[in-house]
Amino acid sequence: MKKNSSKKDKSSNTSAQTIGRRDIIKGLAAVPVLGAFSYAWLKKNKIDETLRQQMREVVSLTSQPVELAPAASGDPIRVGVVGFGIRGKQLMRAAGFPEPSWIDEQIKAHAENKANTNYQNYMEQEQLNMIVTGVCDIFTVYSKEAAVAASNINREGADGKMGSEPKQYKTYIEMLDAPDIDAIIIAAPDHWHAPMAIEAARRGKHVYCEKPVSWSVPELYQLVKVVKEKGIVFQLGHQGRQTESYTKAREAIEKNILGKINLIEVCTNRNDPNGAWVYDIHPEANETTIDWKQFIGQAPWHDFSLERFFRWRCWWDYSTGLNGDLLTHEYDALNQIVGLGIPGSVASSGGIYFFKDGRTVPDVLQVVMEFPKKDLSFLYSATLASSRSRGKVIMGHDASMEISDRLVIKADGDSTQYKTKIEEGLIDVNNPLYSFTPGKKGADGFATATEQYFASRGLLYTYRNGKRVDTTHLHIKEWLNCIKAGVHPSCNIDRAFEEGISAHMSTKALLENRRVFWDEDKMEIV
């Protein structure tokens, strides 16, 4: 073109239709701007890359989430399920046995709102190597529903083709005695967890037990003893063990990125009746459809009460309150990340400040655990009447870490470890030193502001490729795989013992209104 135009130059004054020098200059006038743009862009990239490189030198976490082996092959494990209330239904779904009505609801929800992909995600959930060969619920309606769900092997709606229904047992003991039961999933009220798990272990049946591990201290010791004697595979239902960001958090702490950890703050914030355990009462529930005597078990006798049956978490007689229900999740997460063990001492206070509905367990609670061997305090603060969101925060001398679906580490302005780097401007204390969002390929402190906003609200990566895996599903899968492999899972009986003792110490401190201690030599709470 240049060749051509230079030739035409001579005639440019005579004809406006030919390309002259002036045309070339004006035609290309703005092209140098592209050069300026490239310069600016490369320079910015270089600055970002240098900073990234420096950050990587400070923080580089390489751990990958534990990839569970595919569902173990061979004969399926024959599982009995005790309890088909709210959690029982969730567990059965996670195991691959949904109620047909739930499937219909998900299909309808997707039809009404295309953005709701629960149904598609659920159908993509891996098939586990288990069958449900027995169900047991002392409310006849739930018992029937459990049997139908167990037969829903193709995950279909109400008009779908079901498999054969398992036997419905009137008592869990009869179910445990059945020869076609290898293992049980316990989703009964808290005061039944340990008695059922003990009986199962005695018969050599493997146990997946919902948290908390026990309602009282003596039964916890019994359970640990029999589980170890019989060598069964025990998994406590803290599905947080499968959370991807916890693995990274643990690695960061092992690499001393936070420096000396001295304070951990964890919280529960809920603000609706359901979150405060005021569950619906089933219209068909009455003295003939519920085996009330079996519900009471070892708890103090009380006349038949629908409130107590459906909202048992509100009474100490059957429940372990916030300590057993929600503190345990937070404690177990931190026990996984930091390796807390059993606290040296625990203090606790709280009260029934909002839900004055006759309940005996507090709806606002504070627990302070001291870990003198680790030189750190663990603070749990909970309310069932405010949904203000507060994260899990681990505070160290050099950096602090906040854990939710994401993981964010920020350097401390007064850190010793990072002092020079902060002074040299290599570390910016206002921006994350490291941030990790599950599902995202890279992990660094450089996600754009927009990206961070969306990701922190779960709008981005957890939905990427339309897939969101249920941690409860992974937790059950780990248990089943461990049974096949004859090894112990992540939330095994030792972790369960630590969880149980910590929760019981918290309850004892609250109820006795004093600081309680753990006597390590005698292995008892004093």
Add this chain to the structure above:
Amino acid sequence: MSKSDNIYNYTNIQAFLLVTLRVLLGWYFLYEGITKIANPDWTSMGYLMDSKGLFSGMYHSMAANASVVTVVDFLNKWGLTLIGMGLITGLLTQLALIFGILILVMYYLSHPALASVTYLMPMEGSYLWVNKTLIEIFAMAVLLVFPTGRIAGLDRLIAKWTKK
């Protein structure tokens, strides 16, 4: 600027400001496009899902369909980049302006600055009905009716070349 090469009869200052406005808009488009291409994790999904107002249903259903998101991502990355390069160099200027306006209208309708809505995405200013996007749309519309590609731009060479 002599009359002979000023086919639109702009004064020098008019031509200079119009061309500058075009180049600045181009720079802005180009950088938005290039950063998206450079970031392998970038996706329009969060933005689509954050849509509010009258047309939000359409944007949400786009976000729900993985293959639609892939197409939207591609069109955004390369659309913004090519429009930006077109505006800076003055290549196919009018076409770049039309596509630029279209893409901006899509942005505006997905996130209208209504009094009653707030977005997840942080805004860098305070907007009521009128926002940055709307002003860009009208700035580009002005450039569409006051063309500059044939004053300073590759379009000038193309015009001469084809009419030769």
